[in-house]
Amino acid sequence: MLQQAFIETLTMVGASTAIAAVCGLPLGLILACTASGHILEQPVINRILGAVINVGRSIPFIILMVAVIPFTRFVVGTSIGTTAAIVPLSIAAIPFVARLVESAVFEIDRGVIEAAQSMGSSPWQIIWKVLIPEARPALVLGLTITTVNLVGYSAMAGAIGGGGLGDLAIRYGYQRFRADVMLQTVVLLVILVQALQTLGDWASRKLSRR
């Protein structure tokens, strides 16, 4: 039972992190590159995208989860279960990742980008050869934070039928007064978060050449 729930949590977190990374990275890059004074300065696009992302980030996850039910049903055919929970989790994480990517890119020294421009790099080459590699340690850290947050969110998603450790804790630990189950899930969550953070820190350090 515990093992099943653990696998469900990992599935939800893993899949939504992957989706959020795949969608959030380009969005974050667009957000950063279209900012004023950057390589593809586009104030209008920047402002619109920024506003949309802010809206996404300001909706509480509980409400988002319910609000996107029709969309979830459209995408995965059902609104309950582990697979269905991945949809709201991803949607919640995408704007978060986009902002993290944006700030990771802003942290790169302007001089380095300028040096690349002085050598005749195209914007595309700058994105691939400068921005992404130089931001990589910060991106890994950002992704770690995202994953850890998603562990927390996934517990909430579990409460509305998504399965996973959160679901287990509520159904057995809370509603059926199984303190032992509650304790086990909490310990498992703590270990999971610790492990993810340690792994992320290690990977980021490994990538950083500073």
Place this chain on the structure above:
Amino acid sequence: MIQLKGISKTFSGAKAVHALNNVHLHIPAGKIFGIIGPSGAGKSTLLRCINLLETPDQGEVWVDNVRLDTLSPKELRRARQKMGMIFQHFNLLSSRTVAENVAFPLEIAKVDPAQRRLAVAELLELVGLSDKANAYPAQLSGGQKQRVGIARALANKPRVLLCDEATSALDPETTKSVLQLLKSINEQFNLTIVVITHEMSVIQEICDLVAVLEHGTVQEWGPVVEVFTRPQAQATKRMLRGTFAANIPPELLDRPSQSRGPRRLLKLSFVGDRAHQPIISHMVQNYKVDANILFGRIDQMKDLPFGMLVLELVGDEERLSQAVSFLESQQVELEVLA
């Protein structure tokens, strides 16, 4: 090689800054051209106008007979590949090794990997960093980082090298060696180098020509020796003050003479071979005047010695005037102070 015609640039903001006002410059091929001026004079802006990192509001930028400011973005990128640039803070990619940093511009120019490797090895050899090929920038000293910067800037065999305060973050010893490297590159590849700096010594050590920039305007320009020995603009004089031979400690002029009778206080400036010739001893022997050296120094300007002496001549009137006319005939810069 590089021609700037009437370049103006204003930065708008809360308060508009007129960074450049109608700047005209001609930078001949194969020379090291210095642009000196105080901080905020517009030097960086001017340099960045040459490769269009900064777009001038007005004026034309010509490099190698191509007008750059009207090129399409794509054409401009191709043109930039033939112009190297180095920076005060090096601006290396921290995620790449030394060799990968040097390979960067070759990747941008789509040079194939095998050729790239050869070129990188050659460039690292040139700047003396072959043993650091696999180090990361964070593991290098400032001087080594700038050498990587230079190797990177030279990778696509540019016609022009632009240097923005390239030695300002380095200690004096390292500065010297980096300047020597630039000088030898200039000679070896007949590369045109534009150096901007606020340090007199940089101009003195490697530049053939210099322009003095202040308030976004070229105050004067010409061969370094000329500009430094016969400064015309106030800005130049101010900058030269205290730096070298152009100036005399003022106490010297106020000090009462030790000797009675007629005397002359002279300031002599020598450039080049003249600095080696025994003009003073000729004068003393031939005109029978006494010469006291009150002050003197000799500096080196690129490859030219450049000296200044303050002499007090004592003797009778006639001999004094003869001695002075002798000196005047000797192609030394002479100024009678008293």
